Amino acid sequence: MTKQYWVGEFYVDLSRNQITQNQQPQVVAPKALSVLTYLAQKQGEVVSQEVLLSKVWPETVVSPNSLQRCIAQLRKALGDDGKEQIYIKTHSKQGYSLECQVKWLSDSEQVPVQVDTDSSKHHVAPANHEHASPNAVVYLNKKRLLLFILVILCSFVGAHFARQDEPQLFSVGEIRALTASDGKEFASIYSPDGNYIMFHRFSEEECVNNIWAKNLTTKQEHKLTEHIDSYGSHSFSPDGKELVFIRTMNCEKPITQKKCYQLMSMEFAKALKAPQPMNILLECKNSEIRSPHWLNNNNIALLQRESTQWQLISYSPDKNESRIIHNVTDGNIIYYDYSPKDDLFAVISIHADSQHYIETLTSSGELLSSNPIIFTPEARRHINVYANFSPIKDHLIFSTGRQFFTLSFDGTVRNVSMPLDQPAFSPSFHPDGSKALVIKGTFDFDIAAIPFTELSKAHNKLDDYIVARSTMSDNTGILQPGGSLLALSSDRSGEDQVWLYDGHTTIQLSNFPIDSDISAMKWSHDGTDLLVSVNNQLIQLQLDGKQTQHHTQHPIIELLHWDKTGHIALAFANVRGTKKLMEYDLKTNEAQLLTDKRVNWADKSEQGQLIYTDHMDRFWLSGAIEAEQITALNGYGADEQQFIIKENTIFGTNNKRELWSYNLINGALKILGKLPSNFSNISDIDNEKIVIRARISAKKEVVELVMK
Template sequence: MTLPLRFIIDGYLIDMSRSEVTGKAGSIKVEPKVLQVLLLLAQNAQQVVSHQQIMEQVWQGSEVVPNALQRCIARLRKVLDDDAKSPRIIATHPKIGYRLMVDVQWQQEQPKQRAVINNPRELKGRWKWLALVVLIMTLGLFFAVFTTSLELKIKSIKTITHTDSFESEVSYSPNGQYIVFNRQTQSCYSHIWAKNLKTGIESRLSEQAGFYRDTRFTFDGRSIIFTQQKNCDQKAREFEPQSANCWQINSLDFAASLSSPQPAAVRYQCQNQSISRPIALPNHQYAFLQTEHGNSGLIHYNALNQQSDILFAPSALSIYSYDYSPVQSQYAVIGFNPDSEHVLSILNEQGRVLQQHIVTLQKTILPLAQFEIRYSNEGDALLAVNDGTLYHLNLNGELSEYKPLLQNIISVDKHPKNAQVIAITGYKDTDIANVPIYTEHNTPIQSGINQSVQPYKSFARTKSAEKSAKFQPFSDLIAFISERSGNDEVWLWDGAQATQLSDFANNSRIEQLTWSPDGKQIAVVSNGLLKLIDLDGNTQSFNAPVLLEKVAGWHQNSSLLVTATAANARALWALDLKTLQFTPLPIEGVINTWSTSHTLYFSHLNGKVFRVSLPIDSQAPEHMSALNGKSLVLSQNKFYSYDPTSRYLSMYNLEGELIKQIRPLKPFAWKLSDVKGQHMLLEQVIEVNQDIIELELSYDH
């Protein structure tokens, strides 16, 4: 049997006939000998292939330059984005050979059909037999189709953009000729762009830069609608604004904007509540998600009379994504129920529930990872993205994944006429810096997004995401979360080297960590479970009444605060470490907490900070308007907070009153993680990379 000339490894398509490798960054021509080495390793996947065997089969006794094989392996690693020090694709066995560490998916070529000329007399004598054969084959095909499940495949990948900017929110025009997307180069410097997929010509549509999201065509293709987040200083250079005073819906005339950039028309005036995913309905109607204090609802807005109505906001669901099908005239809404299960609701145009199902999750899906959904052209199914993977979601909640599995898919939109899907793909590389609080650094930093920068010197530098660094109380360790081993794990930094402390199950996801007040334990939530880890790596797990999101703080010695998504809000729970009892607290929408012996401070998603006295009763929380909850640390009864308006690190007292401005922080390093003595830990963005790709899907049985 001859092996096919096309195969897939780790998301890369290798085409031997074209000497070409296609990945998320596009297609690359590779020398034939180099690919012959890869083919031989693929034929013996998971097995060591000796140096001698490779030389004999690839070079077949011909003279070669010194280190020819080593150069081929180095070239393959570069093309496949593999690291020789910590390989994930090609392993080196010193003085022996090499081994392909991943599985191979072979793509069989379609056999060419031979043209056969039959004698008419013979054909006439066999027509009955031919008819019978056709009937049998038809019945066989019928039963094969309807008794076997679809195998969903990503057939090809095509790079659409690969720029130094940050692309997001892409969608097709109704005729499939154009795509429209948001392109961001700085924090408050977004523009709406269109690209003609046939000619490749790009056109900037928006006249005024701003902070834009949710770019999408109207269903008739005449206009583009998008959200604009206000309170966005054009001179700001951070990755994203820290706060906003209102959100609005804008639109652009598509034909006019193609000729020259146009000013946006406001369709929905600025509101204090966060809004997202606006969809233009017929007759100047709009739908969008609105979030306030952690509660989300699907809203219907009539632009003619400027009236808003709640379309769907059940108290037992925490809605996070939705879409609308003009073909079926219905909505698909997905959210969490009180048991943290994903519930898919299908609604008519008036918001009445037509059907409702719990999504059947596969074992590889993280329980609290959210789905981004888009209707298919016919409105009978959904495309869903979860944790970087593309899925087919039936309206009855059945889920199937597309293979080969691609990583880092963020959002998708279905082509209106064929099997193409336009997608945003990318990653974010963050690091941690240990910086003196009062020392000024004047090194200039470029302000673009899709670039590698290092505002301050990082410790334990990798190309993976590092976050949530915390100083150990009463000692010198720093704990942080890193995905350098393939999953989110807890790591320790002793000032010289990093050591992995935890060893959780595959696909673990951790939002943040907290030290115990005595510095002997670390608390995290991994895949919905609260875990305590001692400094020897011993782990104790606690089952809560609900699936948990993250640890929110350690209150004194005896109580841990955690958050959970349930009942249409981010609920706050307390674990009494003496009785091991979980108790819900009467506060909703909590993202982070800070506490003293008598007061609990907490933040919402928009960064607003509030406080209540302990124990919590029916008192109304007090807003601490000067504090930014997205970059805030409480240390020695002082708040250290980054002010997005002045761009300064400032110190405040427990009343939220400014004590002094300390120093400006560099762009991409504004997020304060911890403070201890004269030092602070900063999360900094090293590289952000999001681009547009087009996938061709196939459905095989």
């Protein structure tokens, strides 16, 4: 069959994986072009998902998300926004069709490569893009052929020498699943000798985890910890004999924080034979610690936070003392990694100029380099960069989900192509650099709407109250004021998008780019549009899909409240690397810091009063001079829970999963019922029902990427 054809005004060249319009080629993934080609063969006909999956991925089991991503790539290449659907049309519950005219080229009409002598690059240059007749095709004569060969030779030689200076990007030859259980695995690393992998296995029921090891030769798994608990990331001693990690627990007598942190160690060889007790190296009751790395000098590096700022410290177990290695004045440290091979730190931070920086330091804290990070458009959508050392000299690697990027010490970010169909965390490399571990998988959360009168029934039969069921992660679900719609954020199409559910049909409203992250959304008071915090921005969505971006002074972490009439948005923002509670005037772009306290949640009452919870889960009500604590709600805050204010009443849950209400006018506190065991958080509420997010299942596993 021909490898070149026209779709409307777009020239498709399968031999080069390109779609060209007006001599501007775009490289498109081969599978996406295979989907387009099959639709072109069936031009005007509706082709089901099942048929497309069987034709494009024969004898291969893939999820419908792979097809949906191909459709999204094609629509982007064809300039089709997915709403008007001029080229590729979606037929609900039926499939897809290609609606525009297709012209197949015969062998004599095939368009050759034309050389651009100014740019010294070869590209496809179709002649008359309406008909592409044989007379319009320009063939290379002998002179042009010689010129073409000369250019190719020069390009080859130039590329050869350029490759001596520029690092080669990663190429994955094989993907191996290393764990497969009903639990959820994360925090995977190799042992220093590369013979074992370490990982955490999480219990959904108890929301805690155990530390496990797996022998890569025998495939035998070993549970290392005696008791399930809340353990953080781990690191090996240089000789591989000990393992260090952080345990998080509730403080017995909270003073400045609810959680206390212990730096623990255990003997690895003994733990392989039987679960071992742990040694407490360090305990923090008034500061937070995370991300331990055992250094070559036998000290342990940690990130420590007092109040809001993180600093990199070095702790000596032998001397039981610590010192600061690095901090950022008027900024904050986001992440760091340590290379035992080079005895080197790489620190990601945000400075006073609000820019991200990559800094390298010796283990003693000597600053070797400090450069602003130059993001690609795809990588810029994400606030925090969690980059790890890679086998490429002077380069780290990080992930934003299904997209991977290299980050050089000079701040340059480059895209890396990795064949992953599900989101994955940043790789952790084998000591010899030949392979890497990633955590890959999905969550399944659903939105449930439960009438207050049936809370006791829903405790045992939650499935009866699920709305807009999917097998992916359905997140926020909010009720339309004065209407019948439910707006929800979900990645059911492969990307996090806003959807509208009318009680029967779910329709995609937004068309955000790949690896988008929706943190929250709010309806306007009249129910005519939505404000969404997505990719660090505030986007206003109308019900016809039209969108408007509101520019703010800082990257937005989460939208908390929206007053459309007053042009006011309350949000958590990233201010020089620190989460701050800010109020934005969307008309003037003015910003106001509302409190210096660490805040977990905030909203406004009907009278415009600010209510928030602090890092101790205490409730506060703003006043004329200072905030007043709502002492009646002491003990009613819950870890990482959101609360809702409706008609001057706060609704929330406590750690017993009890739903409660508190009237801000008369101070009445009521227990309304108990929520199901797989309840995750409250989404919305009205006079008749509560909308919650329910945890159905989670599949996270350790996967090994073998490099070519």
